[in-house]
Amino acid sequence: MLSALGRPVFYDYDPAFLATYERISLKLKQAMETKKVSVILHGEPVLALEAVGISVVGKDDVVLNLASGVYGDGYRSWLEPHCREYLDIRVPFNEVIDPAAVEAKLKERPDITIVTVCHHDTPSGTINPVKEIGAIVAKTKAVFVVDAVSSFGGMDILPEEVFSDIFITGPNKCMGCPPGLSMLAISDKGWAKMKANPTAPRGSILSVLDWENAWRKENGFPFTPSVAEVNGLEAALDLYLDEGPQAVWARHALTAKACREGIKAMGLELWAASENFVSPTTTAVRLPDGVEEAKLRQVMRDDYGVTISSGRGATLNKLVRIGHMGPTARPIFALVAVAALGAALTKVTGKTYDVGAGSAAVMAVIDAGK
Amino acid sequence: MLSALGRPVFYDYDPAFLATYERISLKLKQAMETKKVSVILHGEPVLALEAVGISVVGKDDVVLNLASGVYGDGYRSWLEPHCREYLDIRVPFNEVIDPAAVEAKLKERPDITIVTVCHHDTPSGTINPVKEIGAIVAKTKAVFVVDAVSSFGGMDILPEEVFSDIFITGPNKCMGCPPGLSMLAISDKGWAKMKANPTAPRGSILSVLDWENAWRKENGFPFTPSVAEVNGLEAALDLYLDEGPQAVWARHALTAKACREGIKAMGLELWAASENFVSPTTTAVRLPDGVEEAKLRQVMRDDYGVTISSGRGATLNKLVRIGHMGPTARPIFALVAVAALGAALTKVTGKTYDVGAGSAAVMAVIDAGK
Amino acid sequence: MLSALGRPVFYDYDPAFLATYERISLKLKQAMETKKVSVILHGEPVLALEAVGISVVGKDDVVLNLASGVYGDGYRSWLEPHCREYLDIRVPFNEVIDPAAVEAKLKERPDITIVTVCHHDTPSGTINPVKEIGAIVAKTKAVFVVDAVSSFGGMDILPEEVFSDIFITGPNKCMGCPPGLSMLAISDKGWAKMKANPTAPRGSILSVLDWENAWRKENGFPFTPSVAEVNGLEAALDLYLDEGPQAVWARHALTAKACREGIKAMGLELWAASENFVSPTTTAVRLPDGVEEAKLRQVMRDDYGVTISSGRGATLNKLVRIGHMGPTARPIFALVAVAALGAALTKVTGKTYDVGAGSAAVMAVIDAGK
Amino acid sequence: MLSALGRPVFYDYDPAFLATYERISLKLKQAMETKKVSVILHGEPVLALEAVGISVVGKDDVVLNLASGVYGDGYRSWLEPHCREYLDIRVPFNEVIDPAAVEAKLKERPDITIVTVCHHDTPSGTINPVKEIGAIVAKTKAVFVVDAVSSFGGMDILPEEVFSDIFITGPNKCMGCPPGLSMLAISDKGWAKMKANPTAPRGSILSVLDWENAWRKENGFPFTPSVAEVNGLEAALDLYLDEGPQAVWARHALTAKACREGIKAMGLELWAASENFVSPTTTAVRLPDGVEEAKLRQVMRDDYGVTISSGRGATLNKLVRIGHMGPTARPIFALVAVAALGAALTKVTGKTYDVGAGSAAVMAVIDAGK
The missing domain is CATH 3.90.1150.10 (Aspartate Aminotransferase, domain 1)
Structure with missing residues (x-):
C-alpha cells in the first residue's frame, strides 16, 4: 500500500483519475460482495460514523443504539442530537448484545426507525452477533446501521450477509492502509432513508448523499478526493482479493x-x-x-x-x-x-x-x- | 512528497509519531511565520472551510462576506445558516474587492463581527488586496477570516502580515502535496472568538477547537490523523524552506x-x-x-x-x-x-x-x- | 518504476522472489518477442557490453566491428584484447554503415567469426541498418552482436527480426528505469558460441554463461541480484506492454x-x-x-x-x-x-x-x- | 531506504546529481571513519571482491589468503589466477585464524605482498581477529585486504582501526539496503599498490582505479552509476549515523x-x-x-x-x-x-x-x- 501511495498522482479532474476511481470503487464492491457500488469518503472512519449519524437520523426518528462497549456507547453523541427519541440497550463492556433483547425491544417499540450497533467494539475486543440482530431488524421498518470499522477485512463480516442497510468501515484497520479514508456499503433501504431525511446534509463534508454517484467516471466529485490514499486503497484491495x-x-x-x-x-x-x-x-x-x-x-x-x-x-x-x-x-x-x-x-x-x-x-x- | 508518503507509517498513538507530529507542526509554524502553532486538519481544505464556518459563526453574529469570485461567493453556504445576519460585498467576478468599500461597510454596520474573504479566487485567477482589507478589519472588533487555499506557498501571503485571525490553506495547491490535509493559522482573537461561540462543534470532524493543542506530543489526537499525508507534508515543508x-x-x-x-x-x-x-x-x-x-x-x-x-x-x-x-x-x-x-x-x-x-x-x- | 523500486524487498533466496524473478524474465521475453528466455545482468549496460565481449570472443576469433560512432568504435577496447584479429569498417561519425560494405568484407574474409555493431550510436544520434546487416551475417558462420542499449523499447528493433545472436540492451534508456540492470537476448547460435569459447568467464561478474538458467525459479542465482531494480523493471515492462x-x-x-x-x-x-x-x-x-x-x-x-x-x-x-x-x-x-x-x-x-x-x-x- | 529508492531520479550527468554523489561519498567516509574518501562501486559486493582481486594482484605478487570458511576460502578463485604464488592458511570452518600463525607465515615468507581475509565468514557465522592480524601485516610490506561485506555496519569494525589497506563492504547486509552497490575504503598504501600493478584493469567494470576520484563533483563517472541505489544508500547512512x-x-x-x-x-x-x-x-x-x-x-x-x-x-x-x-x-x-x-x-x-x-x-x- 505504501509504495502505491508514492505513485505519481493524477489531478482529481483528469479523466484518467476519474476512470481509476470508478475501477477502485468497483473493486471495493467486489470485496464487500454487495449489489450496489460502495461509497468512499475522504476522511478517517470517524468522519463516516459522524456523517452517517447526521445523514440518517432526522427529527422524527426513534433510534435504538446497542451498546456493548466504549465505541458503541459513544455513538450516542452523533445520534441523540438529531432524533426524536434515543433508546439504547446497554450491557457490561465485557459482554455482548443478546439478539433476543433486541427482538423484545423492537416489539415493545414498533416506532423504532433506526437500529445501530458496533460490530467489533475494539476497546473491549468483543464481537456482537450482528447477523442474528440484523435478521431481526430486517423484519421491521427500521434501518440497520453497522459500524464494522475494525472488523471488515479481518473476519467473516459482509454487509448483505448481516442484513445491514448502512455498513461503515475503513481500509486503515484490517486492510493495513494508513488512515485517511472510509468506506460505506448502503442498501436501497439505506439510501431511501437518507434521502427522505430533510436534515441530511448536502454540500458538506458530512454529506453521504453527495457521494452516491461520485464513483461514476462521468460525474466528478463533490470535492477533491484524497488521490494518494485512493491509490493505496487499490493496492490493499488487490492484496486482499489475491490472497482470498x-x-x-x-x-x-x-x-x-x-x-x-x-x-x-x-x-x-x-x-x-x-x-x-x-x-x-x-x-x-x-x-x-x-x-x-x-x-x-x-x-x-x-x-x-x-x-x-x-x-x-x-x-x-x-x-x-x-x-x-x-x-x-x-x-x-x-x-x-x-x-x-x-x-x-x-x-x-x-x-x-x-x-x-x-x-x-x-x-x-x-x-x-x- | 510522494516518496515521503511511501515511508513506513507509525501508528498514530506511537510516541515516535506524536513527536513527529509536533516537529511537523512547528515546521509549519515556521513556514507560516506566526507566533502561535498552526493547526493541521485531516481532510482536504473544503473540510477546513466548512469547519471554520461552523466553528466561528454563531447565532448572534453579523457576517460580512467579500465576494469577488465563485469561491468567495460560495462561502455563503457555510456562513449564512449559522448567523444572525449575512451581508456581503459583491463585485463582478473579473474584479476584486475595493478596501474602501469594506471600510465604508464596517462604518455603516459597526455590529459586523466577522469578515470573510477569499484571497485568490481560483476560478477567476484574481487576487484580493487582503493586506489592505486586513488592516481595516483589525481596527474593529470583527475577526478576519482569509481563505488562502490556493495562494499560500506560491506568493507573498502570510497570516500575520495580512492581519488575519483565521487563515485557511492546504498543502495540495502551491506546495505540491496530494490532497488530504488542511492547515490553519489562528490568532489569539480567532481562538477567543471560536471559544466564545456556544455552537462551535466539539467531538466532530468539523471541530477546530478540538485540535488546538493536538500538536503537542503529550496530548494525542481527537481522532486518528492521516499519518501518511502528514509525512508528505513534512517533505513539502522541507523543500519549501530549503528553496526559500x-x-x-x-x-x-x-x-x-x-x-x-x-x-x-x-x-x-x-x-x-x-x-x-x-x-x-x-x-x-x-x-x-x-x-x-x-x-x-x-x-x-x-x-x-x-x-x-x-x-x-x-x-x-x-x-x-x-x-x-x-x-x-x-x-x-x-x-x-x-x-x-x-x-x-x-x-x-x-x-x-x-x-x-x-x-x-x-x-x-x-x-x-x- | 520508481514506486516499484520502493516496494518491500524479498530476500533473493526467498522462494517468493525466485518466482517473481522467473515471472519478470518471462515478461521480458514477451517484450523482446524471442523464442528463448532473456537474461538479466545486474549492472548498467556497460557491464553487459564488456561481459559479452569477453564471453563471446576467444583467441581464435576474427572480429569485424562496424563503427559509425563513438560507442561502436569504442567497443574495440572490449573485443581486440581477446581475439586473433580485429577488423573494422569505419565511416564518418555522421554517417552509418552500408550493408553492402559488410557483405563485401565477409566475402573477402570468410574467416570472420563475430560481427559487432552499435544500432543506435547515441553520441551521433544515428541508426545503423541492423536488419539488413543481420540478414547478411546470418548467411555466414559469424555470430551477430547488436548493441541496442539506447534503442530497444523506443523504436522498431527486436532481436530476432534483426537476426541478432546476442542482443544487448537495458531498461534505463527507452524504458525509463534508473540505471542498474542490463538485458540480453541470445540465440541458440549465440549460446553455442559462448559455450565453445574456452576463455568465456565463469564465476565472474563478467560471466554471461552463469546466468543462462538463473531465471528458472528452481535454480537460484550465481550472486545476489539487484532485487529493487528488478521490481522496477517489472513495472516498466508492464507499462510498455500495456501501452503497446x-x-x-x-x-x-x-x-x-x-x-x-x-x-x-x-x-x-x-x-x-x-x-x-x-x-x-x-x-x-x-x-x-x-x-x-x-x-x-x-x-x-x-x-x-x-x-x-x-x-x-x-x-x-x-x-x-x-x-x-x-x-x-x-x-x-x-x-x-x-x-x-x-x-x-x-x-x-x-x-x-x-x-x-x-x-x-x-x-x-x-x-x-x- | 526503500522510499528513498523511489525518489525522483536525476540524470547521472546532471550537476545536481554530481553534487549529491559527492555529498553521499563524504557521508560514507564519515561512517567509515577514514582519512580518504570512500569508493562506491555499482554492483553487489561480489563485484567489489572480484574487482579488488584483479586490481590488486599482479603477476609478481605472492598472496597469502586466510581461509576460515567458505567465503574466505572461495576468494582463492579471484586471487590465484593473477599472482605468482598463492599461499593460504586454512583452518576448520568452525574455527578462526590464529594471528600467531599469520605472523609465523609472514616471517617464513617475507616475499608475501598481499594478505587477504574474510572478516565475517557468513556461512560459518564466525569472526576473524582482523585487528590483531592487521597489526601484524602492517609491519610488513604486504597490503591487507579485508572482506567486511557482512560485518561493517553491524559491529565494531572500521577500516583504519584494523589496519586494512583495502576494505570491502556493501550497504545490503548490515545497513539494510537492497543489493546493488559495494563500498570500498582504501589506504594510500592500497592505492599505490593497485597503481603499481600493470594488469590492474582500466576501462572495465572491474576497475577500481577508474573510480578513485569519481566522487568529486567536478569529475563525472567512468560509467553510469546506479542512481536510485545511491539515493537508498544515503538514507541508510543517515539512519546509521543518526542512531549512532x-x-x-x-x-x-x-x-x-x-x-x-x-x-x-x-x-x-x-x-x-x-x-x-x-x-x-x-x-x-x-x-x-x-x-x-x-x-x-x-x-x-x-x-x-x-x-x-x-x-x-x-x-x-x-x-x-x-x-x-x-x-x-x-x-x-x-x-x-x-x-x-x-x-x-x-x-x-x-x-x-x-x-x-x-x-x-x-x-x-x-x-x-x-
Missing part, C-alpha cells in the same frame, strides 16, 4: 487464537466474559490488579519494541489490547506479543509470568492450525 | 508572467479586468466567442498532453485556467501551456492563433526574468 | 520528428548527414561555429531548466543532443527543448535564433501527427 | 546473544567451536544428526513465516543460519527465530525441542541487556 478473503480471515483467526492461548498459559485472563465472542482482530487482556497500565505499555515498547494499546474510556486501566490487524495478523507475531507482555509484567509486578509456558502455548496453536 | 519562500514566490510569479505575455501575444485576453490583480499561481484566459470550452480542453489533453481547467459556476464556459502551482510552477512550462492553447484554439476555431509569437513572448519574459 | 510497443515507438518517433523540424526552422543543422538514418530517441544538433558547448548547456539548464547532453569523444564540441527516451518521449517536450535551445543560442552567440518559428514548426508536426 | 554506530552495534550484539542463549536452551549446539568468535550478525546452528536441512527451512517458512539460510559449500547440510542484519537486528526477532526453529525441529524430527525454554532464555538475555 477466506485465507485472510483464517490468518487473523489463527493469530488471535495463538495469542489467547499464550495469554492464558501465563495465568492471565481475557477481558471478554466468554471466549464465544472474542475478536479475531484484537485480543483484550484483563490487567492484573495493581498494574499501572501506562508503565506496562512503556516497558513493552522500550525494552521489547512491542507497541500495544490501552483501553479507552470505561475500559481504560482495566485492560490492554493486542492488535492483529492487517500486517500484524501473522501467527508468529502472537509469540512476540505474548512473550513481551509476560516479560514486561514480570518486570513491572515483581511476580513471575511464565514466558516459556506462554510461548509454548502460542506455538502449539500455530502447529495445530496448520 | 522568496525564491519559490519568484518562480511562481515568473511562470505566470511568461504565461500572460504568451497569451496576449497570440491575441487572447486575460479574464481579469486588470493585470494589477492577476494571480501568480493561476492564469485565467477569457474564452474567445463561440469556443466550446470542453472541446478545447479535450484537444489540449488528447493532442498535446496538457491538462488545463475550466471555469466554475458563474465563470464556466467563460474562461479557461492554466495552473502554476507547486511542481508546475516552472517558467518553461508556461511555454507548453501557451503553445498548446494556441494550437488547440487554431484547431477548434479554424482561425489561426500565432503559436510562434506566443512562444517567443514566453521566452522573452523568461530571459528578462533571469 | 507500436504506440510507444510512435510516441518516440513523433517527438523526435517535431524536435528536428523545430531545430531546422531555427536555421540549425542536424548532425546526421541524412535524415534517413536519424534516431527517434536522440536528436543530435550540429553546434554552430564558435559556440562553446559547455556554456550553451549551462545556460539551458540554469535559465530554462532544460538538461541536454554533449557529444562524447570525437563528437565532443561538435554537437549537442536532445534525448527523447522513456518519460521524455512526449511530443510537447520537443517544444521545450527547441525553444530553450534557440533562446540559449541567442544569448550565447548574440545572433538571433527564431524561437517563434521553431516553436511553430514543432507544433505543426504534432498537429500533423495526430 | 555504538547503538547500532549494541542492537546487533544483543539480538545475536539472545538468539544463541535461546538456541542452547533448547539443547542445540552452535556451529562455532567457541563463542569467543561468534558473529553478532549471524548465528550459525549445528544441524542435529539426521535432519534434512531443506525440509527444516521449508517448514519454518511455510508454518511460521520465518526465513533462515542454509550453509554453503562445505557447510551445506551441516548448519542453518539466522541473520541479524539491518532491519532484522531487533532483539525480539531472536524470539521468533528461536521458537520457530524449535517448533520446526520438533515437527521434522519427532523429538521435542523445548520451545518454552528457548523463549524464556531469549527473554532473559533481552532483560539483562537493558
